[in-house]
Amino acid sequence: MLIAPHAGAIEFSMERGNATSKILVTGPIERGDAQRFKDYWEKNAYDSWHFVVSFDSPGGNLLDGLEIGRFLRKVGAGTEVQRYPPSDPDHPYPEGLPGAECYSACALAFMGGVERNIPEGGTIGFHQFYGGAGSSTDEAMELTQQISALIAGYLREMGAKPELFEIMSGTSPGKMFVPTRDEIAALNIVPQPGFHDFQLVPKNGLIVATATDERNPGPLERVYEIETMCWKRRPIINLYAKSDQQGLAPEIAAPSTTHIDGFRIDTDFGTFEYGSDRLKLYPQTRLLASLILEPKVARALGSGNAMVVVNSYTASGVLMGGKIVAPSGGDPAIIASFRDCL
Incomplete structure (x- = not known):
């Protein structure tokens, strides 16, 4: 299983605005959540010019994280690592709260955003996927090679610097690479405006x-x-x-x-x-x-x-x-x- 251990379940909610609306994704990403997210999008992504998906998730199923990211890129959505208070009809435009996290599979989903943002107080983390038990050494090695190629191609397609995959590959499943502000910019985790790196x-x-x-x-x-x-x-x-x-x-x-x-x-x-x-x-x-x-x-x-x-x-x-x-x-x-x- 291509997962990172977690507890709980993913939740989706919507904060509607005039020009921009936000879909809040909280909790771990489990198998099948990519399709659930697409279904939620189809039912709720209307009446706005622009949509941003706000992540606050410890990670979870790698393949579903990748699928969510590819879908976000396809529909042109932005992403952010941000936590919000519960919806309040009297305050329809809540300010973000500190402490949002987006790790492992969530970080890969986040990379699908056309525009990406990690406000102060939010953190993102990358590491190797968790292969789980029950596979022979040869099977595990073959699986690792296949998934590594999949992740490398995905990150390249999403505009990350090649060094991000190298760092991710060198970070064991039990650890987490949490980039600094300078590293977030240097690795193009948050895209820098303009045409650069010709x-x-x-x-x-x-x-x-x-x-x-x-x-x-x-x-x-x-x-x-x-x-x-x-x-x-x-x-x-x-x-x-x-x-x-x-x-x-x-x-x-x-x-x-x-x-x-x-x-x-x-x-x-x-x-x-x-x-x-x-x-x-x-x-x-x-x-x-x-x-x-x-x-x-x-x-x-x-x-x-x-x-x-x-x-x-x-x-x-x-x-x-x-x-x-x-x-x-x-x-x-x-x-x-x-x-x-x-």
């Missing part, structure tokens, strides 16, 4: 730098991924939606009908504005736009923080932009992707 990958014979930000897309904002590259000795930024379904309508992408007439890049070294002659839009595909830069702007982009904004307006129903967050000294992957253009 990775170099081969693509169509080129080397490109790419980063995603699950939190960037919204009701109007389309950009999920930013890619930098050097193509025919020209520095290029490509902006991508998460899927083809979030692509641009033909009338927005077509030069004869679009209202989009250029873009702006704000860097630590100045603001640079360009017209439609350096912008290409794409209809009905994940690739939204290609921005053609000058070498000096590519250098500035790789040397510090930047804001990329395609000219648009709210009434059009489409916004395209994103903040690039660079480490001290600039992002080496972005610099490398532009190398042949500088």
